[in-house]
Amino acid sequence: GQQVMQIPQYQHVQEGEDFTTYCNSSTTLSNIQWYKQRPGGHPVFLIQLVKSGEVKKQKRLTFQFGEAKKNSSLHITATQTTDVGTYFCAGIGVTGGGNKLTFGTGTQLKVEL
């Protein structure tokens, strides 16, 4: 079945440093979504990418969808303590995916002052 892996699993940064998490799927995706989960909270939808090579920005966050639609990345510029949480990618496979949204393993971000 479809598998979605994320690296790194954990990342500690100093406030002001940049952060990147990478998402890799075993199969081609029709879309990629990104979610943020604060400690003790539930996942919250951030954004969706659909087109090959697509890049979207939300303030300090930059999201990319790979040309082959099998990988994606989230880059945060100049992290702040409010960025703390776990970031998940999720996607629906082009073949056999149906309507199943498969989540990645997540990257936990900690930001220190």
Next chain:
Amino acid sequence: NAGVTQTPKFQVLKTGQSMTLQCAQDMNHEYMSWYRQDPGMGLRLIHYSVGAGITDQGEVPNGYNVSRSTTEDFPLRLLSAAPSQTSVYFCASTGTPLAGYTFGSGTRLTVV
């Protein structure tokens, strides 16, 4: 709008007991899903539904049953609880799978 409401928030079960986790949404969403979250394993899909009367299995369906008699409700039933089912369970819904899902606040289940 309440969004996605899950009850209970916390539950402790003994091995072999059965229970139902409730999920209700007031956004008229057709698509609803149940996920479980375990440390280091992300969110794994248990069951999902694309509309009332239609359900399908996800990645880890064994030990769980679902039904979708109305658009609003999507309960998850644990038939005979096992310690391996200790987890945080999230219900989520969306109007279309090509849009983001709205998650409930979760149910933290412990099976002893």
